[in-house]
Amino acid sequence: MERRLFVLAASAFIVGAVLYSAWVTGQFTTPEVDRTEGFVSELAAGDQPWTHLFRVSGGFSGLACLAGVALAPRTRRGWQGWLALAGFAVLTGAQNLFPLDCAALSDPVCGFGELSSAHYLHLAAGTLATAVVLAAMVLLSLRWRARVAWVITGLTLAVTPAVPLAAAVGHLAGLADRAQVTLVAIWLVYVALRLLLLDDPVRTGRLHVREQGSGPAVIISPGLAGAWSPWDRVADGLARSHRVVRFDRPGTGLSSPSPEPPTLYDEAARLAALAPAHPEQVTVVAHAMAAWHAEAFARLHPLRVSRLVLVEPACADRRGPATSRRAIVAWLPALGGTWGAAALARVAGPAAYRLLTGAPDREGAFRKGRVLAGVAGEWLSCRDMAAELRRIRAVHAFPDVPVTVISAGRRSHCHERLASELDAKYIRLPDCGHHVQLDDPDSIIAAVI
Incomplete structure (x- = not known):
């Protein structure tokens, strides 16, 4: 490409x-x-x-x-x-x-x-x-x-x-x-x-992972356009008694891009690779679209999960896969390495990051064209991932593990329905913004502990 x-x-x-x-x-x-x-x-x-x-x-x-x-x-x-x-x-x-x-x-x-x-x-x-x-x-x-x-x-x-x-x-x-x-x-x-005559392929393979603390394992999976840094307060609170693993998905944050479009199976496999080996189990804290990754991981690897905490989970689109978007997504890793993407990221990246995550881009990740391309690839793949989640739900039963669904702001029928389907504990924070990890990190810490 x-x-x-x-x-x-x-x-x-x-x-x-x-x-x-x-x-x-x-x-x-x-x-x-x-x-x-x-x-x-x-x-x-x-x-x-x-x-x-x-x-x-x-x-x-x-x-x-x-x-x-x-x-x-x-x-x-x-x-x-x-x-x-x-x-x-x-x-x-x-x-x-x-x-x-x-x-x-x-x-x-x-x-x-x-x-x-x-x-x-x-x-x-x-x-x-x-x-x-x-x-x-x-x-x-x-x-x-x-x-x-x-x-x-x-x-x-x-x-x-x-x-x-x-x-x-x-x-x-x-x-x-x-x-x-x-x-x-x-x-x-x-x-x-x-x-x-130029030959400069996209560099792939480097996944940025940050670990802190010791004890039972907890993986924090950020949502669309998210990165590890906005979760500092949650991670610091959990690290007192847990081993906390944070990471940036390929193409986002400080991780290298992937030449392949993101899929739900790949994200579930990534969580499995970051989780400790069996028989030790892991708690997964997932935000927004990453809740799909966490649920797929739990269904595909039921013996490796001890608890799920789904923070403002995204509502799965019931429409079919968007085949036309796949061609665009396939071009994005290469487009992210161009001067045009770099200029766009310099101008609009920090403001877009603050709008999406509610936090400043301290690492300067959104000032890189490949990160904007990576986020765009995830967004364009949402419908495909939602379709994959429906297929996984139809074939793999959900394990008997405790689940907490945290919803912020106005009442969400989607979150209530998901909590009912997963037999989860439902927590609504009416006075909290959509960035719970910033506005009320203690609620997430309490749900894990």
Whole structure:
């Protein structure tokens, strides 16, 4: 799947390079723009017959390059170069929103009248785009240390000063400008080729686990988007007399992502792997959607469970599996490793974490793109897991172990029905928020002890 993502990113850069080179056709469609003296941007001037065609091609060139950066795999170093390349894409798109009023170098009359603000915005955006793409080329060449990269970068750095110099002299400005944009297009193709030759699979296999205390085992399984850290107060209280195990599921918190979509059987097997060996039994404290994992674990491994404490358990969806979502989930581990996911996580991650868990993201986990992708994968897999839970319930009886269902806030018929089905003790906390582990950790501790 990662390879397909690399191909998509490379294709985006190639499309951007082709559209960026649309000026080649302008040599034949717009003869009014002088080939040796007029700038390429004059083809999209407001007084030219094909202005809309070249403005659209330039705008989509910027969008394609931005998509290429967003889909490119994130690396530990070199973010400055990719950020500069994204800035070039944005400025290229913005430049075509504000066309020149007229062909400044090709039309002697242009400039004698009053020019609009769009004309000056176009010139400013074009100048900034040139500076930013040169910075991107230098920074990425320093990162890659490839001879071809430095050759293209060196030629572009040499040609760029010739453009304003030729314009000032009044001769060959068009040729210098065309040489510069050609080299930029070649650079975009070179970036695409590097992506096609790249091999950087998603790193998997590391599960973050935290243990504290000694005594009877207790596993704390957080809900959707949850992590081990918001359960500190519960874990500290239980650790006085129990061995408490907390963990982050694959792709969330500090754990590595999994290349496979999450399933209920996998989550039950993960709890079994974290639980002590038989004949010792374990108490499982599960929050929200993790209550499904805990129930499946109890049904599939009845001899290894001593008690379940289900905190604000999620209501199982009665609809069938969502087959269309599986294709999206399969792409998420690779998408989580892209620059686009990293940028989204930096901007929205901490706020989303606080909204979902009620606690600050102390570990900075939600500032990582792979975590957002992991949470999205769990959410998209909810219907499949609910269907798996119904199948497990139909085949495997629930063991004779004590169960406590803790419900917070308004009355929940779903929680009452679940407590009745599992013959559980039902505790309702009307004055407590949905984050019981933060608002009333003592109630959870009391249910375990």
